[in-house]
Amino acid sequence: MSEHGCIHLSNFKAAKGTQPYKVIYAYFVACTSTEARKRKAFSCYCYICRCLGPRLHSCLHCIFFGCFVSGHIQEHAKSKKHFLAVELTYGMVMCFQCGDYIYDRELTDIANERDAKASKALGLPISYRSWEPSANEIELLRLHPRRRRVIENSTIGLRGLINLGNTCFMNCIVQALTHTPLLRDFFLADKHQCQFRDQPGSCLVCEVSRLFQEFYSGNKAPLILHRLLHMIWTHAHHLAGYEQQDAHEFFIATLNVLHRHCKGSSAHTHSSPEHCNCIIDQIFTGGLQSDVVCQACNGVSTTIDPFWDISLDLATDIPTSSSESNDSGQKSSESSQKSNEQEPTSLIDCLTRFTRPEHLGSSAKIKCSNCQSYQESTKQLTMKKLPVVASFHLKRFKHSSRFHKISTYVAFPEHLDMTPFMSHYRNMNNGHCGNTFNLLPDNRYSLFAVINHLGTLDGGHYTAFIRQQQNHWFKCDDHLITKANIQEVLDSEGYLLFYHKQFLEYE
Template sequence: MSFNGCQHLQTYKEATGTTTYRIIYSCFVSCSTADARRRKAELSKCVECKEAKPRLHACLSCIYFGCYDKRHIHAHAQDKKHHIGIDLSYGTIYCFVCEDYVYDSELEEIAKAQRRRATLSLGLKQRFFPWEPTEEELILLRCNPKRRRVTEASHIGLRGLINLGNTCFMNCILQSLAHTPILRDYFMADKHTCQKNDDSQQCLVCEMARLYQEVYSGLRTPYIPYKLLHLVWTNARHLAGYEQQDAHEFLIAALDVLHRHCKEMNGVSDSNPHHCNCIIDRIFTGGLQSDVTCKRCNNVSTTIDPIWDISLDLGPGSIHSSHLIPPAATAAVGDVANSTSFSSAASESTNSPSTGFTNSPGNYEPTSLVECLKRFTKTEHLGNSAKIKCSKCHSYQESTKQLTMKKLPIVACFHLKRFEHSTGYHKKISTFVSFPEELDMTPFMSSSRNHNNGYSSQVIHSTPAPHMSCDNKYSLFAVVNHYGTIESGHYTCYIRSSKEKWFRCEDHLIKRATAGEVLNSEGYLLFYHKQILEYE
């Protein structure tokens, strides 16, 4: 909530004054007479759906009541250009341009006067009012300026999660999502409007909103996410049961379910009906460009696929891949030509190749995240056994293929593929792969592609190129780790609650950690947040 009001409210007050606010507050918020209470009971209904919703708002520019949950008041404000409304339950002012509740000291004084008048008219001796310090109390407060240092002592947002039986994989992903800044802001700002009406108990997005409220409530007792686990089991049945699951698989399945539930609200943009505009895709979706070049005529065939994460190989001779958005989700994003199909039930344990080509020498072992990304975006020869029909020379020819990032997501998730599965052979790769606190994705963008495998000479020699843009820089904010063997193990995660403070989350236990501990950890899932956001 804004404490300084906004320019739209000031413009409204200069044009119309405060009379309308005083009348509506006395008649519908804090009724001082029996007639006012009777009118309130008869008229407090949404003009559109005729329902007396709890979050009913009134327009301060005309006679219109509309419900907030179904956004009827929002539609009226946009259609009539009436920017200021009032919540009839609490008398708070809402600005439809700022999309937030705003505070105004003059209107607050009017509200106080109306509440006192209603109390006296009802003959009540005592009624609850917000505490306001007297002059004597203000003097005492000034003489005793000791305050709790919130930045040092507060544990808000640091709440453990109970393990419900081999659910450490889920707890790590929930902690990572709970500390994703822009996703946290979305849920804490009450942006989600459930379209399931009375069946909100079956909405995973509603349960995620409840998770954010619980995590940031300030309580220190561990939270039990049993309802969320039930909804995950209901919507992703391959994860049901108390067996240990893969954290990466859970992340992709959770994003898929959240995407499907979110897009029911506002998942299609007006400008591009094939592009999903839900909060999940706006945060996590990137564009992976694939350039296939005919070796005979140099014709380049380009496709761009939406992806939620990038999977990077660690073992020698393995096939790398990136997880495309599942088919159910891709329908909302747009048709993807020649894309690899993805089943939300398919986990890392299957390691199904999504590109159909290898790009590593037999003795390759990466040492850093940057090396993995160089390998991921390296030009590859598809070979004689994978000839394609060129659209230009109309014959089957050998070709090369290169992957680059056409569009960067707000949150970039890198999956280090530590579990290798083949026929009769299973192992975990525990190779240490270093990763930075700050990552520049410029050299891996399609715009940076050149004839030197997509890199400038400065990047190959680990020297930053002078033209690198700050717009493509990311900051690390969460790391998920797996300890143990492929048959039995345990997941923990590190999360960053502020710029310099890291914490280690192990189910219900949360402990302080150092940046050194984080960067020296094995690393399985790495979450980076874009430093500079672009607004459409």
């Protein structure tokens, strides 16, 4: 990333001005309206391989889109002598003669001005570009030379965590949170406004902000999280004590306390009185739609509930007893049928089962608001709104006649498309929306953290795999950080899975 300018870009601006960049940035980078996103979806694909990416660039000299990783934009630059191109996710200008992305103050001001107008109009408090350095970050690199050594193989942001005695459950969650891109951007930009100024040491968000600064300071020594542990004990009493805790329970409790301690902006209004625009809800909150269909009149009762994560069953066996069957034996038959189902072998299997219609049975009749009588019904869960970070909890700890762990291997992908589990996608397949698949928003995610539980319930241990930059993986085992590869990650057992949305949209 060069911050010294480029003679080739300067010559281009002298001849053609900044209008070509303004047009590309306005129509294909900062798409803030539904129509603009549709236009981008139809237009932005590589003219050679017809793919949507990866790292799609637009030629600054002519109308041409080409992907960077496959080398098609490079081929175009070489054959046409068009050496300047705009990266369409972050708006950075690449000069193929210099072989680098170029910092240009004038173009940076254009991008920042448009982003500021869009954010102000939509009431958005933060920028949504996080996977690569933004124009503001490039300016920071220029103004602070000591911070320029964040290169491709940099390990800044990697720090081990001392185990304080059965605190591996906390260490792995902290590793996942500190490598959540938008959360990192928020805290490193000092966005938090403390609402406990008169109570020093009471705000968990301030403590997490301090931890982010420690993680990305460049210091390699392992950190001790005694202050964080004490604050969690104070605000989540059920986690207090020195015994081993569940990492998933700690994750939800931490989000809950952070959510309570955040001070969200009131500028962005919402129809729901429960809506919060704090950084936790902006990143982790999704909407789960529940449709209950009356079997008598087909009336549909719909509710939408917020969620921070999705817990997915792994076991299919359902114990039955004589008390579970009715006169017709229907409930016993349903339970027997469920117990004979094949256990899920992949995350997709789990999500498919989670979002399929479920017959509630005659023992769970509900009063239909349409026909005003108690009727049997079916219930289906789908995703109404997806969060920026989708976290999945594989329910490996099972309560039945005894408490035991399910160690079944469940395959999970590096890249996940959530479109088949969306509410509007199911409506389309039911014939309600016509053939508009290409107009759907992009619901693709990339894996960036995996938490594993090793061993048994009595002597278990938590570790984490985290993604550093684009393609570098590391295993975090308390104070020990070791290099890993994606295959090791995908071959792991998997307990908590964290996915980050690849393309972020303005609301």
